[in-house]
Amino acid sequence: MAATTEETPWHAAFPAPKITAASISRDDILQWLQGQEHVAGRDFVLVDVRRTDFEGGTIKGSLNFPAHSFYLTVPTVYAVLSAAGIKDVVFYCGSSRGRGPRTAGWFADYLESQGNTSIRALVLKGGIKGWVAAGDEYTALVSGYEASVWKSEQS
Template sequence: MSSAPTPWHAVYPAPKAIAATLSRQELLQWFRQGKRPGKDFVLVDLRRIDFEGGTIRGSLNLPAQSLYPTIPTIYTLLRASKVAHVVWYCGSSRGRGVRAAGWFADYLDEQGETFLTSLVLEGGIKGWATAGPEYTEWMNEYDAAVWLKSTSA
């Protein structure tokens, strides 16, 4: 009898915080208002091996599996900037996205941080990439074939 492997995130504490969500419509509005990733907000794509089909323009790729131990460093870097929001996402933002946003929100709470916020992108990259051309125009390395496959599966 074989037991299921332990999920990667089980070695870390479950997040206490439930991070606020940011809708794709709100993020699109930020882009249209001229807000820039890396200057006005930070986008973090948490995918590791499923990093295909493109990413939202300006995103950093920080795989969720290596995130938890780096949170203090990420916080220090972001705190030194004028960035007010960190937006986390994965494929659907129901697993890695929610977990990462929660961990970061927990860390912000522990630091007494009131300026920087941790948000999860509702629907993740799948929601963004399949929402139409007004969204995909804001992607780097967009590959429609990948997203057609994922919606027909």
């Protein structure tokens, strides 16, 4: 893996994803987290791909697989999630405009290479910033929620 500089983004060391993963709304994820039909850890997992900017909290139950090292761990992540019978893997970052879609794309590429159509790679629309901005019903489901961090984000 090549070293990155200010001119070279971290992700340039890896191939660009071939597949653009579908998006899912925070309302759908909220329903999944609050309902009985989709059970976190059984039917779906949330994957927070932020590395050092996770201050302020993460959506309850999320796994943390930083985007910067995710490409190299995709086969292991796949093996664990497929063995567990997970159907939906929802990736997010701060705004889900960079790292979230990129890691979801890498995962979708790997799913395709394995011929696996039983797992979906999804991207949380708006990322954690959109989640937190949606109000109390959402922030109540943020582990380690720190309001002061998000207030400075919204300024």
